[in-house]
Amino acid sequence: MSTPSIANEQLCSQPSTDMGHVSELLQNCDWSHSPLGAPAAWSASLKTTVRMMLASHAQIVLFWGPDLAALYNDAYAPTIGEKHPGALGRPAVESWTELWDDLEPLLRRVMETGETFSAQDRPFYIERHGYGETAYFDVSYSAVTEVDGSMGGVLCIVSETTQRVLSTRRQALLLDLEDQLRAANDAEHAQQIAEHLLRRELEASITYFAEPGALLKTPFQGEGLASSGVSSPAQPSSHTGVAFTRAQREASDHVFEIDVPVLRNGAVIGQFSLTRSIPRHWTDQEVDFARSVVERAWNTAERCRAERALHELNSELEDRVAQALRQKEEALDRIHEMQKLETIGQLTGGVAHDFNNLLTPIMGALDVVAHLQGSDPRINRLTTAGLQAAERARTLIQRLLAFARRQHLQARPTDLGSLVFGIEDLLARTLGPQIRLEIECAPGLPLAMADPNQFELALLNLSVNARDAMPEGGKLEIALSDERVAGQTHLVDGQYLRIAVSDTGSGMDTQTLRQAIDPFFTTKGKEHGTGLGLSMVHGFAVQSGGHFSLISEPGRGTTALLWLPAFLGHADVEPRPGKVDTRVRRTQPATVLLVDDEELVRSVAAEMLSDAGYTVLQASSGYEAIAVLGKHPEIKALITDYAMPGLTGAELARQVAKLDPALPILMITGFAATDGKIAIKTPRLSKPFGQAELVRAVDSLLEHSQRNLDAV
Known part of the structure; x- marks a missing residue:
């Protein structure tokens, strides 16, 4: 290795905050410490080459003179990271120290022979972001001569291909991993295959699989890599609703460890941890690669355990063959249990929604009939019996919705x-x-x-x-x-x-x-x-x-x-409500708009409101409702179904809120849950409902709206 002839002092000691100012730095640097001297004294060939280099969009670095002093353009500066701008005008050995044994022979050969050196995906070990890494480049090194024909320097045109090389290699590694895992017949062997791959590819010192609170096996420590000073693995955490695996990293860019939790139905069932003896930066691509390896290995481990369980069942004594076969069938059925429950839940939720739509007009019609024929004992008995049956049906539907996890939970701080x-x-x-x-x-x-x-x-x-x-x-x-x-x-x-x-x-x-x-x-x-x-x-x-x-x-x-x-916060606990008043009170006259695509539900609900004293306008869709609102400014409240074709109740509520923010809105839903898709806060009424519930909800809506107006 050659030694620099000039003291190692930076020409431009202040880092540039903008990588696009190399030309300005060349003008403002102190060239008295550079073997190149002041730019005014540069040779014509050097000046011409530098002008061409600075104007180019390609990544170019020029090594000039016997000390191979470095000059480069804006496009190249990000390639060397923190080395810029200190590398400008300085001998290359000072800034490219870690790869000088590799780089110098290439440069000297070009200068001695005048031949161009080119290569694709050439690996170089480089330190540029505070840590060392192997990067890959397409390179072309060409000699640049002085006017007299003597050798002036080497012009290097490079294009970094690290991401493509690593992506191609890791895809191949994943394909090879799948072949190895396909042949694995032991869970620990499958995990060990993944550990060796990640230890080799990501240069980890310790890798291990673990279940929450307990290791599946002894941590694997790589040869020649110390484990002292490695931080303890983080406790796995649950993330409901995420993908099968998701890599978790600490907030710092330079950490000892990455953890990949393994999830099933939103619950953590295991974790893979990968650590190094010294901190480093983990790229998103490395984390994604680790996640892909862990997912494949864990699936194989589960398969191996299931196969082992089946093998053990089949190895039972002959007098227990029948029992073993039953256990085998149950084990296989359990694999699909959660999927079946989810399917049943979806079906149940849909059926419950349809029943709610059917029960609403039944309960409403019985309420109105009972009110209109209140003096007839026989009608009273019949309507009472019908309402009791409908109430039992509503209770059953609430249980169906609870099983399907689709009921609207009004969670609040509760003693x-x-x-x-x-x-x-x-x-x-x-x-x-x-x-x-x-x-x-x-x-x-x-x-x-x-x-x-x-x-x-x-x-x-x-x-x-x-x-x-x-x-x-x-x-x-x-x-x-x-x-x-x-x-x-x-x-x-x-x-x-x-x-x-x-x-x-x-x-x-x-x-x-x-x-x-x-x-x-x-x-x-x-x-x-x-x-x-x-x-x-x-x-x-x-x-x-x-x-x-x-x-x-x-x-x-x-x-x-x-x-x-x-x-764990501070909240006032609401008092428990007393017995619900089922009587229908006569209300003050007001005009309301009722929107529901189900004609039977809409007509009965309109009859219930009319019987209580409201003037009811009707619309069978969200678009029709907007038109009716435009023609009837006397409307005091909007009552809309949530699930409607075309324009849903939530979308209708958002549009109406823009047109008339003061108009109160009551949302009716048969699912009793809207998954948080309503962008504005609106009171809700779940189907099925009786006349008293509907009237009470509308009365409360109007009273609250009036109080807001009075406050203004």
Whole structure:
């Protein structure tokens, strides 16, 4: 290696904030420390070459003179990163130190022979962003002569191909990985294949797979790489609703470790960690590559475990062949269980929506008939019976929606202890005199973030199940406590309220316990249960951001465990409403616009409102509603269905809010949930509803609007 003849001093010590000013830097630098001297004294050949280089859009660097002093253009400056602008005018050995043993022979050969050197995807080890890396370039090195024919320097035209080279290589590595994993028949072997690949490709010192809270195997340490000083792997975290895997990185650009959590249905089931003994920058491409390798390896490991389980089942003794075959079938069925439940949930939600649309005109018509014929006892009996049947149907639909996780949860800070003690009498009457009810509430419990009505319904369902499991009597205990959760599969780390409902009943065997929360599964006799109670509780828990599980043994009773997220802020708890007034009051005259594409629902709802004293205008679509609003300025409120073809209720609400921000809007939905797609805040009324509910909702809407106007 040659030594520089001039002291290592930068000509331009202040870094440029704009990579597009190389020409300005050349003019303003102190050239007294450069072997090239002042630009005014440069040779004609050097000046001509520099002018050509600065005007070019290609990445060009010129090494000139016996010291190979470096000059380059704007396009080349980003290629050397932090070396710019200190490399300008200085001997190349000073700024390209880490690759000088590789670069100098190429430059000297071109200067000695005058021959052009070119190569594609030529690797160079370079330090340019605070860390070393191997980069790839298409290069062309050509000699530049002085006017007298002597050798002046080497003109290097380069084009970085690092991303293309790495992408091509890693695609090939993934294809080779799939071939190796396809032949793997052991889960640990599959993981080891991935570990070796990532350790080699990403230069990691330690790699390992882990389940939450426990390692699957001993960490693998690479030969010749120290492990001291490596930070501990981060605890895996759950991200509901994300893809199969997602790489997590620390905030700093230079870190010891990257973690790739493995998710199933929004819950972390494992993690892969990759660490280095010294910090480095992890690019997005490297993280994506690690994620792809981990995903393939984990899938193979799961396949291997499933195959091993099947092999063990098939290796049972001959007298247990029948039982082993049943277990094998159950294991295979379990693989598709969640997908089937999701499909059933979607179907159930759609059916419930259609039933809500059917029940709305039924309940409304019975309400109006009862009101119009209030003096006829026979009609009163018939309408009362019809309304009771419709109410039972509504309750069933609410359970279907809860199972499908499509009900609208009005989650708010809730004092669960006060709520449970508030319905103690109701629970006691539900259980009957043969069952002793005990309620234990830990002191100082935080509020829960939950829908109080749905929580009451869930608690009643659990109590009814417990009662039916104790036909000879017994004890039901409801215990409330708070718990800090970390590293669990089904819950995101955080604070939770834990509600344990324990009975002294008959308990359940393993098979029954496994099926207990499946929809429509019941051990009760015909007409004594729908099989949706526990499914509803499970759906409510998951939709609330919590979890639900059962612990039971035959003859030892059952404990149902419900976790709901804690609310740790400050909030005023709303008082529990009293008994709902079902009477329809006569209202002040007002004109309202009713929009629904279902004619039957729309006509009955219009009749209910008209009977209460409203003047009702109707529209069968969102577009028709906008036209009606333009012709009738006397309209005081808009009542619209959510799910409509063409212009949905949410879209209609947004357009109306722009035209008349003061016009109050009531949204009606058969799904009882709109997935947060309504951009503005609007009161909502769930189908099915009776006349009193509809009128009360519209009255409240108008009263609130009037108060806002009075305040102005």
